[in-house]
Amino acid sequence: MPDQLIVCKSCGFSEKEDKRMGETGGEHLLRHLKELHSQWSRRDELAIVTTGCLCICDNPCAIAYVGTGKYTYLFANIDPATSADNLLSAAELYLDSMDGMVSAYRLPSDLQLCRIARIPPAS
Numbered sequence: 184m185p186d187q188l189i190v191c192k193s194c195g196f197s198e199k200e201d202k203r204m205g206e207t208g209g210e211h212l213l214r215h216l217k218e219l220h221s222q223w224s225r226r227d228e229l230a231i232v233t234t235g236c237l238c239i240c241d242n243p244c245a246i247a248y249v250g251t252g253k254y255t256y257l258f259a260n261i262d263p264a265t266s267a268d269n270l271l272s273a274a275e276l277y278l279d280s281m282d283g284m285v286s287a288y289r290l291p292s293d294l295q296l297c298r299i300a301r302i303p304p305a306s
């Protein structure tokens with residue numbers, strides 16, 4: 184099973200702006216991610232999936248990286264208009280790590296402060 188990038192499709196663009204042009208921030212981010220992912224050389228290694236909520240609703244937009252036997256990382260306060268590229272760059276680091284551990288300093292700079300939780304795999 185490929186690793187997953189989970190996007191909360193219900194998140195707004197920010198705490199104060201739910202939708203633009205009828206689209207939530209999560210839907211907007213998801214659309215951009217899917218466009219880039221369809222041309223991405225590693226698309227078979229990473230599935231883009233959605234959820235209705237990642238329970239960090241006051242800090243939109245939220246996503247998570249999940250993989251079998253890997254640490255899970257939760258990110259929030261992501262700008263849905265500008266982050267799709269950076270999220271795939273971060274995904275490459277996650278894919279390349281056997282246990283999913285990625286040092287914060289290796290992340291794209293715009294994402295470094297957005298990483299808010301690391302959850303160990305089940306043992």
Ligand code: FES
Nearest residue numbers: 191194237239240
């Ligand atoms: S609405 Fe996105 S985390 Fe809850």
